Amino acid sequence: MKFVSFVRVRIVRTLVVAFMVGCLLAVLPSLAQTNLNQTNLNQTNSTAPIMLDGRKIFEVTPSKQYSAQERAEYVNQVLQEALETAESKIEVELTSKEKIPVIEIDGQHLVSVTSDDTPEGRSPQEQAEFWRKKLQTVIKKAQYERTPIYLIQAILLSIGCVLLAIALSWLLGKLWCDWLKPQLDKEAAESAPLEGTKQANSPKFAGQVLLTLIRCAIWVYALIYITTQFRQTRELSRIVTDTIIASLTSDMIPLGDNSYSVLNLLILIGLFVGLIILAKVIKQGLRSRILQFTGLSRAAQETIAIIFNYAFIFISSLVLLQLWGLDISSLTVFAGVLGVGLGLGLQGIAKEFISGLVLIFERPIQVGDFVDVGGLMGTVEYISVRSTEIKTLDDISIIIPNSRFLESEVINWSHHSAVSRLKIPVGVAYGSNLKTVRSALIDAAKEHSDVLPQPIPRVFFKGFGDSSLDFDLLVWISEPRKQFQIKSDLYFRIEVILRHRGVEIPFPQRDLHVRSGSLPVDISPQLVESLAQLSQSLAKWLDQQPTVSPPPDGNGHGKH
Numbered sequence: 035m036k037f038v039s040f041v042r043v044r045i046v047r048t049l050v051v052a053f054m055v056g057c058l059l060a061v062l063p064s065l066a067q068t069n070l071n072q073t074n075l076n077q078t079n080s081t082a083p084i085m086l087d088g089r090k091i092f093e094v095t096p097s098k099q100y101s102a103q104e105r106a107e108y109v110n111q112v113l114q115e116a117l118e119t120a121e122s123k124i125e126v127e128l129t130s131k132e133k134i135p136v137i138e139i140d141g142q143h144l145v146s147v148t149s150d151d152t153p154e155g156r157s158p159q160e161q162a163e164f165w166r167k168k169l170q171t172v173i174k175k176a177q178y179e180r181t182p183i184y185l186i187q188a189i190l191l192s193i194g195c196v197l198l199a200i201a202l203s204w205l206l207g208k209l210w211c212d213w214l215k216p217q218l219d220k221e222a223a224e225s226a227p228l229e230g231t232k233q234a235n236s237p238k239f240a241g242q243v244l245l246t247l248i249r250c251a252i253w254v255y256a257l258i259y260i261t262t263q264f265r266q267t268r269e270l271s272r273i274v275t276d277t278i279i280a281s282l283t284s285d286m287i288p289l290g291d292n293s294y295s296v297l298n299l300l301i302l303i304g305l306f307v308g309l310i311i312l313a314k315v316i317k318q319g320l321r322s323r324i325l326q327f328t329g330l331s332r333a334a335q336e337t338i339a340i341i342f343n344y345a346f347i348f349i350s351s352l353v354l355l356q357l358w359g360l361d362i363s364s365l366t367v368f369a370g371v372l373g374v375g376l377g378l379g380l381q382g383i384a385k386e387f388i389s390g391l392v393l394i395f396e397r398p399i400q401v402g403d404f405v406d407v408g409g410l411m412g413t414v415e416y417i418s419v420r421s422t423e424i425k426t427l428d429d430i431s432i433i434i435p436n437s438r439f440l441e442s443e444v445i446n447w448s449h450h451s452a453v454s455r456l457k458i459p460v461g462v463a464y465g466s467n468l469k470t471v472r473s474a475l476i477d478a479a480k481e482h483s484d485v486l487p488q489p490i491p492r493v494f495f496k497g498f499g500d501s502s503l504d505f506d507l508l509v510w511i512s513e514p515r516k517q518f519q520i521k522s523d524l525y526f527r528i529e530v531i532l533r534h535r536g537v538e539i540p541f542p543q544r545d546l547h548v549r550s551g552s553l554p555v556d557i558s559p560q561l562v563e564s565l566a567q568l569s570q571s572l573a574k575w576l577d578q579q580p581t582v583s584p585p586p587d588g589n590g591h592g593k594h
Contacts, residue, residue: 082106087176088268095150126170135162188263199256203249317343336401389436390419404514406445447514454514461502463538475507478527486510502540
C-alpha cells in the first residue's frame with residue numbers, strides 16, 4: 035500500500051511538471067515569433083500592419099509618395115468605413131492602373147501593390163491576388179461578427195469558458211485536497227524524523243505553488259480567449275499582449291558585449307533555480323546512497339555533502355553562464371560593486387558567511403554534536419554558510435547565526451569525545467554512617483544502564499553543611515543529551531536505597547535559643563509619666579461602666 039501511494043504521488047508530480055512544460059513550450063514559439071517581428075520592425079522600420087477589428091491582415095511598405103504608416107492608416111480607415119456603412123456583402127475586386135495591380139473595395143481604391151510589397155519569388159499580380167483573398171475572408175468574418183447571432187454565440191462561449199475555468203480550478207483543488215495533499219502529508223510524516231520538518235514539507239509547498247500557477251494559467255488563457263471573441267476588446271487585448279511581450283522580449287539590459295531581455299533573464303534565473311534544486315537532489319542522494327555506506331560519522335558525511343553541494347553550484351554556474359553566452363570577464367565591474375556592497379551594506383551577511391566557512395572546514399561544531407550556546411541547549415542538525423539549526427530537548431528547532439559560535443563561549447559535550455562527567459549533589463543527616471552512604475551512592479550509579487563502568491563512579495565528601503553532610507556523586511556517560519534524564523533516574527534510585535538502608539535525608543532547619551532575665555532598658559521620665567496618666571485614665575473609664583448582670587439559667591436564677 036505504501037508503494038502504491040508513492041507511485042501515485044510520483045505520477046501526479048510528473049503530470050504537473052509535464053503540464054507546466056507543455057504550457058511553456060506552447061507560449062515560447064509565439065514569444066519568439068513576436069520577438070522576431072518586433073526586432074525586424076525596429077531594425078528596418080519599413081512596414082506597417084493592415085488591421086481590421088484587431089486582426090492583422092498583411093503589411094505594406096512605403097511608396098514613393100507615402101510612408102508605410104500613412105498607407106496603413108488610409109487602408110485601415112477605408113476598411114472601417116466600408117464595414118460601418120455597408121448594408122450587404124462587400125466586394126473586393128482586383129484591377130490594374132498603369133500596369134500596377136490595385137485592390138478596390140466596392141469600387142473604391144484601397145491599396146496599390148508595388149514591387150516593394152512583393153516578396154522574392156512572387157510577382158505583384160500574384161501578391162495582389164493573395165491579399166485580395168485574405169481581405170475577402172477577413173471582411174466576411176468581420177461582417178458576421180456584427181450580427182446578433184454571433185454576439186449571442188460569443189456570449190455563450192464566454193460563459194462556457196468561465197464555467198470551464200471554474201470547473202478545472204475546482205477539480206484541481208479537489209484533486210489536491212482529497213488525493214495528493216493527504217499522500218504528501220503522509221509521506222512528510224514518515225520522512226520527518228529522518229529529514230527534518232523543513233525538508234519533509236518542501237514537496238507539499240512545491241505542490242501548492244504549482245497548483246497556484248496552474249490555476250493562474252487557466253484563468254489567463256480563459257481571459258485571453260474571451261477578449262478575442264469580441265471585436266471591441268480584441269484590439270485592446272492585442273495591444274496589451276504585444277506591449278507585455280515586447281517589454282519582455284526587447285533587449286534592454288546590457289551585460290558585457292551583449293544585451294538581454296527580461297524574458298532572457300527570467301529564463302536564466304529559472305535555470306539557476308533548477309540548478310540549485312538539482313544540487314540539492316544530488317546532495318541528498320550522495321548523503322543517503324553513497325556516504326551512508328562508507329562508515330564515516332554523521333558529521334563527516336554532512337561536511338562532505340555540503341562541500342560537494344557548494345562546489346557543484348559554483349562550477350555549474352560558471353558553465354551555465356558560459357553556455358548562455360555571457361563572458362565572465364565582463365562581470366569584473368559587477369564583482370567590484372558587489373565587493374563594495376559586501377563591505378558596506380552586506381557586512382552582516384558576509385560575517386555570517388565567513389563564520390559558516392570556518393565552522394564547515396575547522397569543524398569545532400559538527401552535525402550531531404550536543405552543544406550549549408548562551409543557554410540554548412540542543413543537538414546540531416544542520417550547518418549552512420549563514421546559520422546553524424539546533425534541535426533542543428523539547429524538539430524545537432532554533433536557528434542560530436554562525437558568528438555566535440565564534441564570538442561567545444560554547445559548551446560542546448561531543449567535541450572529540452562524547453564521554454562527559456555528571457555531578458550529583460547529595461546531602462545526608464548528621465550522624466549517618468559514611469561508609470553506608472558511600473556504598474549506597476556507588477550502588478545506585480552502577481545499577482543505571484546509561485552510566486559507564488569505566489571510569490568507575492566516585493564519591494567525594496564535599497564538607498559539613500548547615501543541615502547536612504554534603505557529598506558529590508561523579509558518574510560518566512556517553513550520551514550528553516540524556517544527562518537530565520540520567521540525573522532524575524539516579525535521584526529516584528538514591529532516595530530508595532538511602533531510605534532502605536536507614537540513612538536520613540535532612541531538611542533545612544535552624545535552632546533558636548532565648549535566654550530568660552531582665553533586659554537593661556533605659557526609659558525616659560516623660561514616657562513613664564505618660565504611661566502613668568494612661569493607666570489612671572483607663573481605671574476611671576472602667577469604674578464608670580455599668581455592671582452587667584449574668585443571664586438567668588433554666589430555673590430563673592442568674593448564674594454566679
